[in-house]
Amino acid sequence: MRGSFIALAVATLVVTACGQTPGGSAASNPPSASDMPVRGGTAVIAIWQEPSTLAPVYANQTVSDIVNYGVLEGLAETTNAGEYVPTLAKSVPTVANGGVTVTGDKMDVKWELQSGLKWSDGQPVTSADVKYTWEIYLKDPKVNTRTGFDQIASIDTPNDTTAVVHYKTIYAPYPLNFYQLMPKHLLENEADISKSDYNRKPMGTGPFKITDFKAGDSITLEKNSNYRLAPEKPYLDKVIFRSVPSVEVAMAQLKAGEANAVWNLTAAQSVDLDKITGLVNQVVPGPSVERIEMNTAQNKEFTDPNSVNPVLGDIEMRRALLYATPKQQIIDKLFFGKAQVGSSPVSQGWAAFKGPQEGYDPRKANDTLDKAGWVKGPDGIRAKNGARASLSYTTTTGDATREKVQQVLLDEWKAIGVEVKIQNQPSSVLLSGSCTSKDPRKLGSFDLVQFSSAPGIDPHSTVLPRYHSKNIPTQANCAGQNYTRIKNPEIDAAIDAAGATLDQEKRKQSYATALKLLNDAYVIIWLYDRADIDARQDALKGWEPNAWQRFTWNIESWWLKK
Numbered sequence: 001m002r003g004s005f006i007a008l009a010v011a012t013l014v015v016t017a018c019g020q021t022p023g024g025s026a027a028s029n030p031p032s033a034s035d036m037p038v039r040g041g042t043a044v045i046a047i048w049q050e051p052s053t054l055a056p057v058y059a060n061q062t063v064s065d066i067v068n069y070g071v072l073e074g075l076a077e078t079t080n081a082g083e084y085v086p087t088l089a090k091s092v093p094t095v096a097n098g099g100v101t102v103t104g105d106k107m108d109v110k111w112e113l114q115s116g117l118k119w120s121d122g123q124p125v126t127s128a129d130v131k132y133t134w135e136i137y138l139k140d141p142k143v144n145t146r147t148g149f150d151q152i153a154s155i156d157t158p159n160d161t162t163a164v165v166h167y168k169t170i171y172a173p174y175p176l177n178f179y180q181l182m183p184k185h186l187l188e189n190e191a192d193i194s195k196s197d198y199n200r201k202p203m204g205t206g207p208f209k210i211t212d213f214k215a216g217d218s219i220t221l222e223k224n225s226n227y228r229l230a231p232e233k234p235y236l237d238k239v240i241f242r243s244v245p246s247v248e249v250a251m252a253q254l255k256a257g258e259a260n261a262v263w264n265l266t267a268a269q270s271v272d273l274d275k276i277t278g279l280v281n282q283v284v285p286g287p288s289v290e291r292i293e294m295n296t297a298q299n300k301e302f303t304d305p306n307s308v309n310p311v312l313g314d315i316e317m318r319r320a321l322l323y324a325t326p327k328q329q330i331i332d333k334l335f336f337g338k339a340q341v342g343s344s345p346v347s348q349g350w351a352a353f354k355g356p357q358e359g360y361d362p363r364k365a366n367d368t369l370d371k372a373g374w375v376k377g378p379d380g381i382r383a384k385n386g387a388r389a390s391l392s393y394t395t396t397t398g399d400a401t402r403e404k405v406q407q408v409l410l411d412e413w414k415a416i417g418v419e420v421k422i423q424n425q426p427s428s429v430l431l432s433g434s435c436t437s438k439d440p441r442k443l444g445s446f447d448l449v450q451f452s453s454a455p456g457i458d459p460h461s462t463v464l465p466r467y468h469s470k471n472i473p474t475q476a477n478c479a480g481q482n483y484t485r486i487k488n489p490e491i492d493a494a495i496d497a498a499g500a501t502l503d504q505e506k507r508k509q510s511y512a513t514a515l516k517l518l519n520d521a522y523v524i525i526w527l528y529d530r531a532d533i534d535a536r537q538d539a540l541k542g543w544e545p546n547a548w549q550r551f552t553w554n555i556e557s558w559w560l561k562k
Contacts, residue, residue, distance in 0.1 A: 035541070041560040042238040043540060045552075046250035046259040048398055050216065050243045052428040052437055055199045056180040057136055060144045060433020062454070062550065066263055067241050069552040070221050071120075072204035074179035075111055075130070078548040082349060082457045084175040088125065088205060090114055092175055095502075100174075105500070107170045111178075113161040118226040119183050120209040127157040132184035134165075142194050144433040146479045147465040148177040170500050172507060173458040181205070194436070207234035207556035218242045227556070235542070235559035246398040254279065254535055260560070261536040263551065266401045267338035270533050278538050284545040286532035287348050288454040292325075292409075292525040294318055295446055297485040299392065302435075302475040303444030305485045310387035312447060316372035317389070317418075318522035322357060323365035324416045325409060325525050334404055335528070342526030344515045345466065346459045348547070351508045353515040357526060365416045374417065382417035390419040394440060395450040396427040402450055405527070420448070435478040442473045444485065452530055457548050459511055460499050467518055468495050484523040491517045 051064040056072055059065070075089040084092045090112045093099020101108045117125035137149040151171045156164040167174065183203050190196045200213040205228070208221035219241040223234055242259060244250045251269065253259040255276060265273075270281045298307040311317055331339045344353040358364075374382040374389060382389040393410070395402040403424070410420045424430075425440070431451060432439045440446040455462035465471045469487040471480030491514050498510035518524065534551040536543065542557040 035561075037235050037542065037557075037559040038562055039235050039559070040237050042240060043236050043260045043558060043560060044240045044242055044258070045261045045263060046244050046253050047241050047263050048244050048247045048250045049396065049427040049431075051219075052432040052434070053194070053199050054202050054210070054213070054219075055193060056182065056202065057140055057143050058194060058199070058434060060439075061427060061431045063263070063427070065550045066552050067210075067219055067221075068180070068202065068204075069206070069550055070208040070239055070555045071206045071210055072180040072202060073206050074176070074181055075113075076175050077179070077553075078176070078457050078546075080544070080546045080548065082548060084457075086114075088113055088117055088181065102170060102502070105169055107167040107174070109165045109167065109174050111163045111165065113163075114228070115161060117205060117228060119186070119205055120203055120224045120226055121186070122226050123183070123185050124160070125181070125183075125205055126160040127163040128160075129181050129184050130163040130165075130178060131155040131157055132188065133178060133180075133182045136182055136187070136193070140193065141478070142434065142436060143479050145465050145471075145481060147461060147471075148173060152177075170502060172499055172502050173460040176456060176458065176461070208239060216243055229556065234556040236555075239555065239558075246400070248400065251535075254537070257537070260540045261534060263534050265533040265535055267335040267531065267533065268401065270535065271336060273535050280536055280538050282532075282534045282536060282543055282545070282551060284532040284547050284551075285348065286454055286530065286547050287346070288452045288530040288532060289342050289345055289347050290450070290452040290527040290530055291342065291345070292448055292450045292527065293441070293483050294321070294448055294523050294525075295444060295483070295485060296523060297444055299445060299447050301443045301445045303485070305444075305472045305474060305487070309447070310385075311389055311391055314372060314374075314384070315522055316368050317374065319358075320365040320368040320372075320416060321413060321418065322522055322525050323361045323368065324412045324418075325527070326360040326412060327527055328360070330405055330408055331528055333408075334401055339528040339530065342528050344519070344526060345453065345462050345524075346455055346511065346515065347529040349455075349457055349459070350504060351459045351511045353512050355512070355516050355519060357519055362412070362416060369417060376417045380414070380417055381419045388419070389417060390421065391447040392423045393420045393448040393450070394423045394425060394430060394446050396430055397424045398427070405450065433481075435473070435475070441481075441483040442478055444473070444483075449483065450527075454532075460495075463511060463514060464495055464499060467514065468492050486518070486521055486523050488517060488521060 047063050049063040053059050073087050076084050076092050077087050086092055093109050099110045134149050137143050137146050151167050153166045153168045201210040207227045209224045211222045212220040221239040223237050250262045254262045273279050294312045296309050297303045297305055327341045343356050346353050374384045376382050413420050435442045465481040469492050472482040472485050473480040494510045494514035498507045539561045541559050544554050546553050
């Protein structure tokens with residue numbers, strides 16, 4: 001882990017904002033006299049996935065965050081050192097400073113907003129917006145997740161700058177519960193926010209505001225004159241996120257000077273850019289973990305979570321697929337060895353779990369399937385009880401690296417008698433996090449799906465929605481993210497225990513228990529831990545690393561050297 005984490009222990013949790021720009025991101029190192037920030041100009045960032053939505057209540061793609069970091073803000077955020085610092089709040093409430101009160105098994109958190117905050121349209125930000133954000137997450141049937149918000153019993157707003165959040169239980173990850181606020185005055189009369197302009201042009205309090213969203217072309221952000229740090233920041237006048245069909249096209253535009261930055265490269269792709277004068281790779285050992293998740297329920301739209309996948313419902317089949325996955329060889333071949341074999345969804349931070357999965361052993365994979373009664377047919381593909389070992393395998397289109405991984409595994413798995421059919425989809429569908437947008441993970445209409453996710457500093461935001469049985473998405477409640485459809489009472493109990501105490505060491509032990517049980521169920525193959533790699537022209541200045549946020553997290557400090 002980089003830096004120190006401010007422990008959430010009841011008696012010792014103390015969070016300060018030393019060195020923090022008031023209400024903003026971590027302060028930059030002072031520039032030298034010859035390298036002072038220049039005001040004005042437009043930065044172009046090539047993005048090779050396009051957001052299906054930018055509304056925070058629905059957004060699920062990483063690329064949505066890349067855009068929204070310039071627009072939306074919340075009460076608090078995380079520094080690179082893993083510390084909570086205030087954004088729109090005056091301070092982060094703690095037991096030590098009196099902002100958090102624990103009574104029995106319940107907890108109250110008192111948030112105080114900074115004075116004079118405004119939305120980009122000039123309307124005041126008030127405690128009513130905090131309460132409204134909670135209400136929307138609870139009542140809108142299309143939300144991507146309700147994690148954290150469903151632990152709140154009520155919110156009092158005694159005045160315009162104070163919100164007292166009453167939690168049903170002790171909820172340790174409370175500091176980042178309200179990580180993006182929503183404007184009540186703009187949305188309270190909207191019957192369906194997903195059909196409003198806000199879906200593509202959300203209003204925020206950040207350094208920029210969205211002025212244009214041309215599907216398949218670009219998203220334009222312009223300086224927000226009502227930003228609390230204006231007129232000092234932002235330095236740039238505009239930021240344009242240009243949609244391109246693939247990472248290769250994005251890299252070509254960067255090399256040609258048509259883009260100032262490119263989001264999300266692999267280690268292999270960054271090697272090429274290292275050789276080009278004037279281009280810089282921004283590498284941060286982030287928490288992203290690439291994985292393959294297996295659907296244990298039937299592969300069908302709005303699958304019954306109690307149904308059983310005729311192939312992946314057999315734990316021995318899932319175990320064999322892991323044995324036949326050459327993780328290290330994939331890393332050596334595709335990433336020049338510049339990645340680590342994955343072992344869990346929590347790869348770094350105070351709760352990092354490194355319990356390894358079994359290694360590559362095709363002979364053991366074959367023996368496992370033989371003993372489990374999966375018999376090879378004349379074409380070499382196995383069958384059991386009338387079920388053919390034929391699986392769909394889905395990842396995002398336009399990602400050459402993921403497609404190469406698929407080809408490796410298609411051959412490896414065929415060698416043990418498992419047929420794989422590639423069914424890739426655009427990220428706007430596969431990663432939409434929406435039933436209405438036909439995300440197959442939400443619907444259950446997949447067998448194997450490959451993607452990555454990056455947890456925040458508190459693992460509860462990942463472990464609870466993704467692996468607790470109550471968060472299996474259904475047609476009636478699409479908000480869950482338990483895509484494997486795993487149901488294990490012991491995992492549930494460990495996750496519940498981790499979230500119900502402020503004792504960090506107890507929480508760490510509970511997460512370890514849950515994640516070991518998850519690995520023992522063989523429902524996910526953790527391929528590799530991904531570093532966050534983005535590239536830019538050297539003339540684009542002001543970037544700072546942050547392992548717990550996206551690379552645009554301090555976009556208000558970016559500037560173009562003339």
